[in-house]
Amino acid sequence: MKRIITLTVQDRSGVLNRVTGLLQRRQFNISSISVGPTETEGVSKMTLVVDVEDGQRLEQVTKQLNKQIEVLKVSDITDKAIVARELALIKVSSGSQLRSEINGLIDPFRAIIVDVCKESITVQVTGKPEKVDALIDLLRPFGIKEIARTGLTASLRGHQPQSNEQTPYSLTAR
């Protein structure tokens, strides 16, 4: 099962290596990882999507991450009310005659074209990984030259409903 785990960490050299090294050593598969600064200076936030077999392994990975001296907090937010987003840049082969067709196609995704040249355009899309996957599938027939994805980043919603009224965030396999 895929789980979304967020970490707040002290922003020190080597901390990313500690986290990824630990996951590798304990045989956890990382689907994606994103890192960036937070509202607090010297503190970064990481969002990991990891593949774990069961609850026991999940507990083990969060405990092992928590043991790292520079890790301040570990949360598995998969079952919480969250906002989870990913950004992708998709470079598509496209002469001028196809541009309006692509434009019409990406519009419902609220994606935008961020770069244009003679042979290609680059589409920027933001959303859940499933949405990004769907757009990539639609663009594939035009000929995708390059894809760059940030990996998922996520945060808790301001209001957390009672546990019986929420639907867990689903991460389908790509």
Add this chain to the structure above:
Amino acid sequence: MKVEAKLEFQTSAAPKTGADLLIDLLIKEGVETIFGYPGGAVLPIYDAIYKAQDRIGHILFRHEQGMIHAAEGYARITGQPGVVLATSGPGATNLVTGITDAMMDSLPLVVFTGQVARSVIGTDAFQEADVMAITTPITKHNYQVQSISDLPRIVKEAFHIASTGRPGPVLVDLPKDVTSGILSEPLEESELDLPGYQPTYKPNSLQIKKMAESLATAHKPVILAGAGVLHAKATQELTTFAEKHNIPVATTLLGLGAFPADSPLSLGMAGMHGTYAANMALYETDLLINFGARFDDRLTGSLKHFAPFAKVAHVDIDPAEIGKNVPTQIPIVADAKAALTELLEQTEISPTTESWLEKLKQYKQDFPLWYKHDPKGMCPQWLIEAVHKVTNGDAIVATDVGQHQMWAAQYYTFNKPHRWITSGGLGTMGFGFPAAIGAQIAAPESTVVAIVGDAGFQMTLQELSVIYERNLPVKIIIVNNGALGMVRQWQELLYENRISHSLLHSHPDFVKLAESYGIRGVRIDNQEDLVASLPELFAFEGPVLVDCRVLQQEKVFPMIAPGKGLHEMIGVKPV
């Protein structure tokens, strides 16, 4: 133990370097002895040690692996961090085995490594190694010091992290320009800055209550005592608790001494080569109370068959150990001493254990540890018993890894804590002899015995120079069977007797070898000679090497074959 010292900046006219500051900080931490080996990148530190030689000790070993195992032995005996200093590159990489060993067995070490100057880090400079990357997975934490002004905080944090919570090794990598840099002004006292590190010492009262309830209704409770009890110095509390409720106690390999072996409640060691009674108690129990053991695979055997009828309570200071291998119904994250103190107060109702104890007593009577005496040769098990006898069971015993280690664990029965030093988790050959040196440094008045095999001893025997030089009266007992005994045993039992590269066909003359180092050496081939000479050898004031030629074909029994459960022991009775 702690030496009070202030950072003094006015005493010397010469400018103070980062290295001078480092030595001051070590003295402030109470460090009395550095286990070290010099080299290019640590020359500034060695210069500072030279200047401070009346304030701090340094012992020069002959290989970095030897010195770090010595620091482990020192840490095991004192409970204080062993302090190691090595140069960059090969000096640092030679420490890797010892650092990993300390990590696996939760030993506090603070390891300082030299590093090339910051300006050339990453350029494959002479004797450069990426020590941070190499040691990240094998340390509790590691640092590379980027400025002199960070030194006070980092040194303080390193000692704090190494010695609190679940102890472990912390490495501090010191670029040469930092240690040779000049301190422009005195540094302020530094505070710990560890918001992500707060070990839990006090147990959760709800879980303690749960445990008290489970205990009251249990019929077959058993305590498993691990090294956590020894780290927490909780042997007295454990004994009181076990006796208060009449609960039998099994120990792990590293937990030997955590509970007196001569107590009627003691079942001895559990695990692969543990006693029948201890292993069957763990199999049949309905309440398994684990104090500070990590359910290592050599203890549990096949997890499928481990404590299948039991409710499991696990007290551990490291939350990640709880539930890692064995599903746990009562998790108690705490220091063993704090948990036991709380439990002694909170548990009023004792379980009814008479028939359980009776059954275990029968197991002990029916299936004791056994070996066949052979008057013509020397049984290795008998040898250990003889060493026990001559030292009144009160020596500090350090072992290497293999058959002799298991025999020492089985037959040198420990009634007191903090006398047993062995490489458990990593199983490091070459550990025993240098670890004994460290123990002797830590406890100069104690009798220290290194029980080693003929193979493992040859991995770190160069440290004979150190015991000669320092006149450390370590007694080395080589259990010499001309083989990698445990490997050979497995090849005999599990690989249809295909003895592949586990026999040592040529040996040095260990007696002459000892003599060439200036140390007394003796060879003994039979029981009679051993009985005759052992008292005198142990009364001898200096170090002695005793090459004991034991029966070569002996195996360690009883045994749980890999993949088998604790109830599937073989060799529980003489054939």
